[in-house]
Amino acid sequence: MTSTLPAVTTSTVPATRPAAPDIVHDRPPLQRLRTSRADLLLCGALLLAIIVVQGWNITDYPTLSDDEGTYLAQAWAVQQGKGLAHYTYWYDHPPLGWIQIAALTWIPAHINPSLMTVGSMRVAMLVVSAASAVLLYVLARRLSLPRWAAGLAMVLFGLSPLSVVLQREIFLDNIAVMWTLLAFCLAASPSRHLWHHFGAGIAAAAAVLTKETMLVVLPALLVTMWRHGHRDTRKFALTGAITACVLIGLAYPLFALLKGELFPGAGHVSLWDGITYQMSRPGSGFILDPGTGSYGVLHSWLYYDRVLIIGGLAGALLLLATWRWSVTARALAGPALTVAILALVALRPSGYLPAMYIIQALPFLALVLAGGAASLAHLVLRRWRGDEEKPYVTWGRRVTAAALVAVAALYVLPHWYDGDRTAVTADANAPYRAAATWLKTEVQDPADTRVLVDDALWLDLVHDGYRPGLGVIWFYKADLDPAVTKTMPRGWKDIDYVVASPTVRRDAVDLPNVKAAIEHSTPVATFGKGADRIEIRKIDESTGNTMTTTTSGGSR
Structure with a gap:
């Protein structure tokens, strides 16, 4: 029994072929990561490349943003014991995000207070990016992608010019993505311990309390948890995960209630007013309608990387369309559903689309695109023989696979080189x-x-x-x-x-x-x-x- 599930295929499984098991694992991926030299070397080498590219010139590019300054100033207020914000705290986002930023920046700020500026403290985001990249690799292996596909997902996530630009910035979305990936890793645990699913619920709550928009991803997390849970305990595990997530998530409204700021009143801010404001913000228009703000945001994303966005969307559609007869598609149903949900939210005609919205989708776009690449490799290099699937690789198939890789590289690498070169050389600040x-x-x-x-x-x-x-x-x-x-x-x-x-x-x-x-x-x-x-x-x-x-x- 191998640790790699069959890739996506459009062929219909013969009626005589035995049904595939729910999950196919020979040993836990974390154990593989500890014991497999190849996994350690690959993940370590890619992680080093990601840190170098994202860290080089990080203070000078991209241009400093007001949002970055706000989150860092709020973290400074936490460090200084001045409350949750540098001005009157308003319930725009839950405070857990900048509390974590305060923890990440506390040591350098304590050593040299003058380092507590946006440019200098962007370095703290390298810790978040590194953790997210490793978690994505672990998740890819837990979802039974082959080693090379897991590495490809890590490269797409960490070295795409779009990722390099956005992951450098002090955004709550980057921290929320780290917690979301941890939740997916725990939900897809091959050992199926109940505490892993409870931990997934806790991590999901941390993601939502870091950036509340991660709430829309939770249905996809539940699908992953159900798919990878043990049949005898999955209902109990799911109930425990939901309970843990809800109870921790309720800490935010409870905080507002204890302060007397849950509902509007004279002389104070309120959580209700914050929610009302967020729900009533003027929309930025339909994302496919030229001239709207959302259309401009979309093209700013595509300017940096078309491959990750368009290829990721195509990979998600492929996986969702073939999940009924493909084991790999079922294993990747959660990430594919995440991409679909985030895409549908972005397509709301009257919705508000901020530039950092794409950050939430980046790891899942990378994962499903790598899954699609693995599926294509499977179709090119393998074929059905009777009732059993056996390796059948001819020189023609090898040449075809090499040609596809070469074409993809020739298209992608020049664009990535230009985008990443700007990120490591330009001075926008x-x-x-x-x-x-x-x-x-x-x-x-x-x-x-x-x-x-x-x-x-x-x-x-x-x-x-x-x-x-x-x-x-x-x-x-x-x-x-x-x-x-x-x-x-x-x-x-x-x-x-x-x-x-x-x-x-x-x-x-x-x-x-x-x-x-x-x-x-x-x-x-x-x-x-x-x-x-x-x-x-x-x-x-x-x-x-x-x-x-x-x-x-x-x-x-």
């Missing part, structure tokens, strides 16, 4: 660094200066002596946080500078104080060019409507 340096060296008294910035620069200025919260102000809070607006009785006139990054200029339209501050200011320094420029604008009560006034070029 020079304007942010220059702006931070200017505010550190040119402002005479940072402690008595009030500056509106996006969160990508917030921690930089805190380390440079600006007062956290009221001296350096996350620009949204100047309009949306009563604790901040009450310290601004004159509105925009109580601000000294505005750091007009692309994010600030884009969102100022809906923020009266921020918009007025930009309109009543003049640029004193500009870094970068075009739409990506960062302007440092000084408030001048005698000016007005100078929002588009800029100075071109680099730093002064």
